Amino acid sequence: MAEKFDPAEHQHVRYNPLKGDWVLVSAHRMKRPWSGQEEKPPEEDIPRHDPKNPLCPRATRANGKVNPDYDSTFLFDNDFPALQPDAPDPGPSEHPLLQAASARGKCQVMCFHPWTDITLPLMSLAEIRTVIDRWAEITTDLGTNHRWVQVFENKGAVNGCSNPHPHCQVWASNFMPNEATAEDNNQKEYFSKHQSPMLVDYYNLEKEKRVRIVVENEDWLVVVPYWAVWPYETLVLPRRHVLRLPDLTSSERDALADITKRLLCKYDNLFEVSFPYSMGWHGAPTGDLTDAENSHWQLHAHYYPPLLRSATVKKFMVGFEMLAQAQRDLTAEQAAEKLRNLPELHYKIKRQQED
Ligand code: H2U
Ligand code: ZN
Numbered sequence: 491m492a493e494k495f496d497p498a499e500h501q502h503v504r505y506n507p508l509k510g511d512w513v514l515v516s517a518h519r520m521k522r523p524w525s526g527q528e529e530k531p532p533e534e535d536i537p538r539h540d541p542k543n544p545l546c547p548r549a550t551r552a553n554g555k556v557n558p559d560y561d562s563t564f565l566f567d568n569d570f571p572a573l574q575p576d577a578p579d580p581g582p583s584e585h586p587l588l589q590a591a592s593a594r595g596k597c598q599v600m601c602f603h604p605w606t607d608i609t610l611p612l613m614s615l616a617e618i619r620t621v622i623d624r625w626a627e628i629t630t631d632l633g634t635n636h637r638w639v640q641v642f643e644n645k646g647a648v649n650g651c652s653n654p655h656p657h658c659q660v661w662a663s664n665f666m667p668n669e670a671t672a673e674d675n676n677q678k679e680y681f682s683k684h685q686s687p688m689l690v691d692y693y694n695l696e697k698e699k700r701v702r703i704v705v706e707n708e709d710w711l712v713v714v715p716y717w718a719v720w721p722y723e724t725l726v727l728p729r730r731h732v733l734r735l736p737d738l739t740s741s742e743r744d745a746l747a748d749i750t751k752r753l754l755c756k757y758d759n760l761f762e763v764s765f766p767y768s769m770g771w772h773g774a775p776t777g778d779l780t781d782a783e784n785s786h787w788q789l790h791a792h793y794y795p796p797l798l799r800s801a802t803v804k805k806f807m808v809g810f811e812m813l814a815q816a817q818r819d820l821t822a823e824q825a826a827e828k829l830r831n832l833p834e835l836h837y838k839i840k841r842q843q844e845d
Pocket of ligand 1: 544545550551552553567568569570571599644650651652653659
């Protein structure tokens with residue numbers, strides 16, 4: 491008789507309906523020993539205020555401008571923008587193999603808090619709510635004349651973040667980036683087949699199955715998606731069908747602050763370090779596409795953390811992943827269970843309470 495399939499033991503591929511690609515799941519690989527590269531754990535003794543850090547209140551930035559003495563969030567134009575509003579057009583392509591197109595846009599940076607030694611999970615719910623309101627405002631503002639407004643946070647040195655001060659970036663572009671285009675096409679196709687938005691159906695499915703849930707409240711659900719690539723990747727989904735961040739109601743924003751704090755405390759508690767990740771929001775396109783048919787879209791956030799085994803061993807996306815297909819070493823269900831079972835009280839607060 492053939493052996494019964496066990497996803498935690500038997501390798502298989504899973505389909506990512508948002509991106510339209512596949513991931514190889516080979517959970518038994520976690521058993522192999524590791525003698526490869528180890529990263530430095532994140533720095534613990536960051537000063538609260540560093541006058542030499544260009545993101546701090548009153549500090550001087552690279553362009554010579556002095557930051558205000560801000561006491562909440564602080565938004566400024568990136569001094570080294572990858573997208574500028576006025577780049578000249580490359581003109582018609584001379585050959586189908588040498589295609590270029592115009593790229594215009596705007597890049598901003600938003601500090602979450604005046605303190606350098608704080609991160610989102612350690613901020614109060616009111617402070618996180620302010621960050622959410624700013625994200626929505628920036629989306630509205632830059633969305634008036636850009637097709638795509640990408641709000642993202644790059645956290646942790648292991649993840650390429652250049653500055654420990656809590657902040658996010660916003661890159662707004664006159665074109666749809668690749669990830670946005672793939673999600674747009676795939677959600678559109680699903681909607682035309684099923685007459686229902688993909689991620690609204692997915693929310694309901696995960697609420698019912700209950701095997702990949704990390705945290706939930708009345709308005710939000712966080713899961714390790716069935717098709718996750720990064721070891722502890724999560725997907726943040728609203729209960730209601732919502733196209734973009736500015737469409738969230740006040741109570742949905744409060745609930746988002748709650749779910750964000752709970753998720754990020756769990757992340758930090760996993761290896762008892764400030765957990766590195768890249769996160770970002772995806773919603774319906776904006777600019778001249780704002781009034782297009784967008785009902786196939788559902789607002790969501792992705793968290794892509796690179797750590798795998800410990801605070802110092804990350805997942806390398808090299809070799810087979812680069813040349814063939816993404817691969818993961820534990821199942822989405824195993825990762826969700828691990829995160830779900832972690833306490834929601836931040837380890838630093840717990841330590842303070844014990845002292
Ligand atoms: P990251 O650590 O996520 O790269 O964010 C820091 C951003 O802040 C980065 O994009 C900008 C950098 O260009 N920055 C300024 O705009 N001015 C400065 O004086 C320092 C950093
Ligand atoms: Zn997405």
